Amino acid sequence: MTRQFSTVGIVGLGTMGAGIAEVLARTGVAVVAVDVDEEGLARGRGHLDHSTGRAVARGKLTEDERAELLGRISYTTSLTALADADLVIEAVPERVDLKAEVFAALDRICGPDTIFASNTSSLSITEIGVHTGRPGKVVGLHFFNPTTVLKLVEVVRTVVTEPDVVADVVAFAESLGKVPVVIGDRAGFIANALLFGYLNHAVRMYESRYATREDLDAAMRYGCGYPMGPLALLDLIGLDTAYEILDTMYHQSRNRLHAPAPLLKQMITAGLLGRKSGRGFYTYDGPDSPVVVPDVHTPVAAADATPAREVRRVGVIGTGTMATGIVEVFAKRGYDVVLRARSRDKAEAALGKVRKSLDKAVSRGRLSEADRDAALARVAPVVEFVDLADCDLVVEAVAEELSIKKDVFAALDEVCKPGAVLATTTSSLPVIECAAATSRPGDVVGLHFFNPAQVMKLVEVVETISTSADVVATARRVCLDLGKVPVHCGDRAGFIVNALLFPYLNDAVKMLEAHYASADDIDEAMKVGCSLPMGPFELLDVVGLDVSLAIERTLYLEFREAGFAPAPLLEHLVTAGRLGRKTGKGFRDYAA
Numbered sequence: 001m002t003r004q005f006s007t008v009g010i011v012g013l014g015t016m017g018a019g020i021a022e023v024l025a026r027t028g029v030a031v032v033a034v035d036v037d038e039e040g041l042a043r044g045r046g047h048l049d050h051s052t053g054r055a056v057a058r059g060k061l062t063e064d065e066r067a068e069l070l071g072r073i074s075y076t077t078s079l080t081a082l083a084d085a086d087l088v089i090e091a092v093p094e095r096v097d098l099k100a101e102v103f104a105a106l107d108r109i110c111g112p113d114t115i116f117a118s119n120t121s122s123l124s125i126t127e128i129g130v131h132t133g134r135p136g137k138v139v140g141l142h143f144f145n146p147t148t149v150l151k152l153v154e155v156v157r158t159v160v161t162e163p164d165v166v167a168d169v170v171a172f173a174e175s176l177g178k179v180p181v182v183i184g185d186r187a188g189f190i191a192n193a194l195l196f197g198y199l200n201h202a203v204r205m206y207e208s209r210y211a212t213r214e215d216l217d218a219a220m221r222y223g224c225g226y227p228m229g230p231l232a233l234l235d236l237i238g239l240d241t242a243y244e245i246l247d248t249m250y251h252q253s254r255n256r257l258h259a260p261a262p263l264l265k266q267m268i269t270a271g272l273l274g275r276k277s278g279r280g281f282y283t284y285d286g287p288d289s290p291v292v293v294p295d296v297h298t299p300v301a302a303a304d305a306t307p308a309r310e311v312r313r314v315g316v317i318g319t320g321t322m323a324t325g326i327v328e329v330f331a332k333r334g335y336d337v338v339l340r341a342r343s344r345d346k347a348e349a350a351l352g353k354v355r356k357s358l359d360k361a362v363s364r365g366r367l368s369e370a371d372r373d374a375a376l377a378r379v380a381p382v383v384e385f386v387d388l389a390d391c392d393l394v395v396e397a398v399a400e401e402l403s404i405k406k407d408v409f410a411a412l413d414e415v416c417k418p419g420a421v422l423a424t425t426t427s428s429l430p431v432i433e434c435a436a437a438t439s440r441p442g443d444v445v446g447l448h449f450f451n452p453a454q455v456m457k458l459v460e461v462v463e464t465i466s467t468s469a470d471v472v473a474t475a476r477r478v479c480l481d482l483g484k485v486p487v488h489c490g491d492r493a494g495f496i497v498n499a500l501l502f503p504y505l506n507d508a509v510k511m512l513e514a515h516y517a518s519a520d521d522i523d524e525a526m527k528v529g530c531s532l533p534m535g536p537f538e539l540l541d542v543v544g545l546d547v548s549l550a551i552e553r554t555l556y557l558e559f560r561e562a563g564f565a566p567a568p569l570l571e572h573l574v575t576a577g578r579l580g581r582k583t584g585k586g587f588r589d590y591a592a
Contacts, residue, residue, distance in 0.1 A: 002171055003168040007084060008024050008031055008088070008089065009033075010031060010089050011034045011091065012035065013033050013045075014091065016119055017119075019047070019145065021033050021048065022069070022147070023143070024072075024176065025070070027177070028072070030072050031074070034076055034079055037077055038077065041075045044075070045075065048070065051148060052066045052069060052070060079105050079109055084111070086115070088106055088116050089117045089141055090117065094121070096123055103129070104131045104132065107134065115165055115168070117139050117141035119142055122188050122189075123248060124187070126158040129160070135160045139157060140155065140157075141155060141173070142154040150529060152191065153181075154181055154191065157182060157184065183521070187248050187252035188249045190529075193511065194511070194526060197258060198503070199230050199242060200259075201257065202230035204261045207261055210492075212297075212488075213282065215496065217232050218485055218487050219497050220496075220500060222458035224501060224533075225532075227531045227532075230500070231280075235280035235282055235284075237274065238275075239268050239272065239273050240273050242260075242264065243260050246259070246264075256562070257561070257563040306473040309470060311478055312392055314393045314395065315339075315340060315393070315394035317340045317388075317394065317395070317396045317397060318341075318396065318398045319346045319350035322453060324353040324357070325451065325452050327350070327379060328358065331379050338380050338387060340382050344381075347382065359372065361454075385414070388416060389415050391420060392419075392420060394421070396424045400427065400429065409422060409435070409444070413438035422434075422445075423444070423447040424446055427495070427551070428555075430491060432466065441464070441466035442471065444466070445463060445475045447460075447461065447475055449484075459479045459482075459487075461476055461488050462491050464491040499555060502555060503563065505540055505548060506567055509569050512587075513568065519537040522536060540580065540586065541580035541581050541587055542580065546579045548570065
C-alpha cells in the first residue's frame with residue numbers, strides 16, 4: 001500500500017526550502033514550514049510572496065489560486081509542529097553537523113513511520129541518516145533550483161534505505177509533476193557530479209587567463225547550446241555553494257579535477273559570491289539581480305582598434321560537410337569563394353552539396369531564389385592550388401590528420417600572395433604545427449567553425465604564439481561580418497569548447513561504467529536538471545564515439561591530467577565498432 005503524504009514538513013526556508021514548499025502547496029499538500037527564527041520565516045514568506053506574485057503576473061496562477069496555495073502553508077519556529085507530518089524534507093545549509101542535528105531532533109519528535117528526506121546536493125545521506133533511529137526511512141530528495149521550473153528530482157537511496165520507502169517517495173515526486181531518478185549515495189549524485197567538474201574546469205581556464213569570462217560563456221552557449229555559460233551559472237548558484245559542493249566531492253573522490261580552483265576561495269574571501277552579493281565573476285546592478293553591468297573587466301571597443309586586412313576573395317580547401325558549409329556561409333554573405341578539391345568530380349560534387357543546402361533554404365522560405373542563384377554564382381570549383389593565388393583568406397577544412405594539414409599549408413605557402421591569411425578549421429590539432437609548415441607563421445590562425453556551419457553561430461579564433469595581431473583582427477572582423485560570434489583563445493588542445501565539453505562527457509561514461517546510474521537516467525538528469533539540449537550519451541552517439549575518443553586522447557596527451565584519461569568503456573565500444581548513430585550502434589541501438 002503506497003503511503004500518502006498529506007502533510008509535509010519543510011525545515012529551512014531559504015531559496016530551496018521556500019521553493020519546495022511552493023511546489024508542494026501547488027499540488028494540494030499541507031505544508032508546515034519551520035525556520036530557526038522569525039527573521040528566517042519572514043525571509044521565506046518573502047520568497048513565496050515574490051514567486052507566487054510573479055506567477056499571477058504571468059497568468060500562471062489566479063489571485064484565488066495564489067491565496068489557496070499560500071493558505072496551505074503554516075509557519076513556525078518549533079520542530080515540534082512536525083510531530084504529525086508524514087514526510088519531513090530538510091533544506092538547511094550544506095553542513096553535515098547541522099543536518100545531523102536536525103535529523104536527530106526530528107527522530108525524537110516524529111512518529112516511527114515518518115520518512116525523513118534531505119535536499120542536500122552533495123553530502124552523504126548515509127552519514128546524515130545514522131543520526132536517527134530509523135536510517136531505513138531516510139532518503140535524499142534533491143530538488144533543483146528554481147524548483148517551480150526544473151522537473152528533475154534525484155531520489156538518493158542508501159544501502160539501508162527500505163525499498164518501499166524509495167518506491168513511495170518516487171511516486172510522491174511524480175505526483176508533484178517531477179521527473180525522479182533513483183541513484184546511490186555518493187558525492188554530487190548525478191547532475192552535480194558531472195556539472196561541477198565542468199564548472200571548476202571553466203574557472204581554472206579563466207584563472208589562467210586563457211580566455212575572457214565573456215568568451216568562455218559565449219563559447220558554451222553558442223557552441224553547445226547551453227542555456228548559460230559556466231561562469232554566469234556559477235554566479236547564479238553562488239560561489240560559496242559551488243565551493244562547498246566541490247570540496248565535498250573532492251574529499252570523497254580524491255579526483256584533482258574536483259579540487260576547487262584557488263580563485264573560488266579568493267573570491268569568496270573577498271565577498272564576491274555571485275548574484276546574491278551583487279558581484280561574482282560579473283558585476284550586477286544590485287544583490288540578487290540578474291542584470292549584468294559593465295565593470296573594469298568588461299572588454300572595451302579598443303580591442304578592435306588593430307587594423308584588419310581586407311578580405312574579398314576566400315578560398316576553402318576540402319569537400320566534406322564542414323568545408324561545404326563554410327563555402328555556403330561565405331557565398332551567402334557576398335564573398336567570392338574558390339572551392340578547391342582533389343579532383344574535378346569531387347569539386348562538382350561539393351558544389352552540388354552547396355546547391356542542395358541552398359535549395360533547402362529556399363524551400364523553407366529562408367532564402368530567395370535570386371539570392372540562392374547569386375550565392376552559387378560566387379563559388380568557383382577548382383582543383384589546382386595555384387587557383388588560390390589571389391585569395392585574401394584561405395580556410396583549410398580537410399581531414400583531421402596533422403600530416404595532411406601540414407602538406408596543405410606547405411602548398412599554400414608556395415602559391416598564396418603575400419599578406420594572405422591562412423586559417424585552419426581544426427578542432428583539436430595544434431595550429432602552430434600548420435603555421436610551422438609555412439615560411440609565414442604570422443599569417444596563420446585557427447578558425448574553428450562548428451557543425452553545421454550554416455547554423456551554428458560560434459567560431460573559435462585560435463591565436464598561436466606567432467600569429468600577427470592584424471591577422472587576429474582580420475579573423476574577428478570576418479567572423480562578425482558572417483554573422484558569427486567569435487571567441488578568442490590560445491593554441492592548446494581542445495581550445496575552449498572541446499576542452500570543457502569532452503572531460504564532462506568522459507566523466508559521464510565513467511559514471512555509467514561504474515554502474516552508478518543508467519545511460520537513460522544520466523541523460524535525463526542532465527537534460528531535465530541542467531536544461532542541456534542533449535544528454536551526454538545522446539551527444540556522444542551524435543558526435544561519434546571514435547571522434548570523441550580521439551579528442552579525449554588529445555586532451556589527455558596535452559595536459560597529462562589523470563582525470564582526462566579516456567574511460568575504458570569508450571575504448572571498448574570503439575574497438576567493437578559501436579561508433580554511434582553513423583554505425584547504428586553506440587551507447588544505444590538505432591533503427592536502420
